[in-house]
Amino acid sequence: MTEVFSVGEPKAIDLSHHLSVIARARRPSPLKDLQRFFGKPGIIAMGGGFPSPLYFPFASVSAEGLVPESFPLTPNQTASSSNSAFSWLWKILGVPTKEKTTPLTVNKYPDQKDDLNLATALQYGLAHGLPQLQKFIEDFGARVYKPASKDVVYLVHHGNTDGWFKILMTLCNPGEGLLVAEWTYPSAMACMKPLGIKPVPLPIDEQGISSVGLRKVLAEWDEDSQGMARPHVLYTVPIGQNPTGATMGPQRKKEIYEICVEFDVIIVEDDPYYFLQLGEYLPKAQRSTNSGRAVSDEEYLANLTATFLNFDYQGRVIRLDSLSKIIAPGSRLGWFTCNPLFAERLERQAETTTQAPCGFGQTMVTSLLLHWKFDGYVRWLRALGAQYTERRDFLIDCFADEFQLEAALEHSGAWKGNTVYRAFSGRGSEKFRIMTEKAHPGVPMFSFVIPTSGMYIWMQLHLNHHPAFPDEAPAALEMKLWEQLALAGVLFSPGWMFSAETEQEDPVGGGHFRISFSHVSYDAMKGAVVVFGTEVRKFWTQR
Template sequence: MDASRTSGGQFLDPSHFLQLQFAMSEKSGDAVDLGHHLSELAKRRKLSPLKGLQKITPKPGMVMLASGTPNPGYFPFERISVEALGPDAFAAAATTVNTTGFSWLRSLFNRTRTTHFAIPRYPAAKGDASLAEALQYGPATGLKMTQEFIRKFVERVYAPAYNNWTTLVDVGNTEGWSRCVLTFCNPGDVFLTDEWTYPSALALADPYQVSPVPVTMDAEGMSISALRELLASWDENARGTGRPHVLYTVSVGQNPCGMTTSLDRKKAIYEVCVEYDILIIEDDPYYFLQEGTYVRKSDRQGSRTLGGDDFIRSLTPSYLSVDYQGRVIRLETFSKVVAPGSRLGFFVCNSLFAERLERCGETATHSPSGFTQGLVVQLLANHWGIDNYLIWLQGLRTQYTARRDTIVDSLLENFEVSMAYSDGSSYLRGLPVYSCFPHAKSSLSRSRNGKQIGRVLSVVPPTAGLFLWVTLHFDALPPPQPSGNPDDPNDHETRLWLRIADAGVLVGPGTFFAAIPSAANPNEGHYRIAFSDAPLETLAEAMSTFSVVVHMYFEEMLTA
């Protein structure tokens, strides 16, 4: 065990600090002008004509009869009161949330504090939060308190590497990426992405005739050499389109594969992007859920709560920390760290892009919900404060680490396991891979028809996020026989997936996540398994069921 491991399974690599300090010392000035990346649509957007009213500087006592704001006395809500968990609700690693039976009740008693607050219709004192303000029409940039909180948080946590960075609210990362596609891509454009990627990101871009170009992955996500080769050898005529100028990546807790791109790798990818003039869209919902390298149960040590700045330093930094030119657009959301129903997120990017992204939003969503802004920002900014919010985030990381450990432990327990660093040519290259062979007690464990049964599946435990990515190895199996019904699936991945569902466990089939589904290797199958929701014991049972069905499927296929 590395002695520097201190929290939530996360390794604190001292070289990170040096690199981060170096990156930050490069903070030399403002963003460079990247206006040529704007789409034709983005360039055509004008200021709303009603903004012309801003020519007039309101004087004290001015009667404002220009816009149709209802009198806040007409809002039916008088007062909204909140009872919330304390920020240290999950700080103790021993407390794991469980929604079944009494275990939830039990966990109530482990909490040290509860946060109470209320938002009245009118502010109790000048500057206080009020429903009159939160529920009124507000700026597309969000309420003042939202803006201030986000700005302070970004400054503290990411310390962007140039001066005039800007933040802008949106209604979550899906909407954030949607604005990016409209603002940076013209029809016919292509964008770089990981070879396994978030399918909704592709589905969103597709109708705008903006398509993905997958980049080969390795242990740390996108491969530098693959990226460089792809760009250097780009043939505009053969490809039918110019070289991509946008890179979309989930670099922390990669979706679906779960790996995290190191600071070194980020710096190297950033330099390629500088060389080829590419924007980086960093979709980063799992940043604070960095669970670190998986350690087998027998070798695992406890974690302890870190101070806010130590917690920040324990996290692999964002692309923002190396972005000295302002070519990163970070998408962050409260969905995974507060609640998905918040529909609140934000951009961090250069001010020129922020202005265009604001124009894009003001004529669509207008602004995030005032209920959300009032309740979420009041809780985080005014009742917890950033230091306590960092304790909350650290508590969540502890929770997700326990979940990641449980699901990986449970899967490995059901197989004979060997760990090695893969030298394969796939995205696994260089990763610590747990190869899973049939369980010794299973009839599969013997050789069959004179053929030795090799590994059935392999797994690379995630280092962040919500998902376990499992690779099935179907090499030993005969090709699936057609059932006679053309509606039936004719590949092992889908057939096995349906069997697992039949046994009561629904996982995500791997093909959903392929940037180019037709490029998938038919001898491999994948499943994305979310460990974010079910109680720990259910996760363990589900992995046992999963493993039994995998054993049975292989047995049946080899017997047939």
């Protein structure tokens, strides 16, 4: 962390009043009485409905795992590593045979007692998963996140979407309100609403949730007029906010944490993009291919922004870590970091629903992590961040090639203090460069702030400048452009999906696209922006 903040006395407080009716009703583990005998040498356990590992039809599983050094440590190396102007495009498309790998194998029966093995990993297991994975996560969490609370528990889950659902069932009762950013991850809301939990939108700025806005909502809460008690849970994606791409700095986190202490709110920090911290964007001309300063792993870790755990001296943060963006979404693996009271209830819930995460997935991922070790994993994370930085830079470059982009420091409103890029059509298909701090006489078609973390550009469409406005509402125009673009072969995400205010059936938010630079090839990104340029210009002449 770049700055050190003083936090309160690191001491967990009694938070049991936050537990939902459902969480309170969960019974203790039915295995409690039996557990003290488990693993006792010589014990013959014939209580459980375990199949014999003899009948697991896998003698071993193996993998070719990529080496931690698979990608360069600094961005914009992929492009510069060849003399030919476009050969890096081929390089990034990736020929699988060129991947440098090491073999990993896990047998059904272990050579050494504590070795990873399928006889254990494919058996019914406790909901907290394989001990080897547990150990890796605990070590990683302690070294990287440095929680302020002395009393934190790490508990695996089936990915952050599953983790969030379990938190809802643990903390919230039907009819309660829940604090969310006004634009937020749609699955998080799609999961709340059927449970009768109502999103309470909070204003956001370039750092995500506004602390001023949060305090205002909480301080002015009127139970009678709102028809519900003051919310006691806050959901946030603080890094690479989904969909806006905003990054919440340490000072903002500290402010929000202190407001949550004051109003007794639990913070759920859903942080899948934490290691996709991308740094500032520089226009192509100002960018050195060797811009990535070679720093040590220690410096890299110290430069990562603080998490809410860093400020959590009371144990009121539940952090969700996911391997979806680090290893693969299909690993369906992540973990909670939280106080022991919540962790125990979350584990009980897992026992009667999902149980432990898939044994094949745990085996493969754990095997790779044990091979990589802490240092290898950090090497992988650093390179991954550099890859996403390069992808973000490339996509912005495409927009700068396709449109006339005007960069201006915003002096008011939600994006105050940030550089906003406005895109103008003006001169047909002619290509323009970024024009800095120069007022443009026309009206912009869209604008965005360049994200410093995550996977997304959050594009604001200036549909109030569209010739059909106000006869056609921005929401209708958004979908019209979205469909025109889709028919032309490019899919962005329409903004209505992310609105905390509205339902799909009645979109009024309108006027945004979320554009991901995470996965398509560089030439596809380039192609998509060209198609978008053609279609948006065409769209802007229609009415």
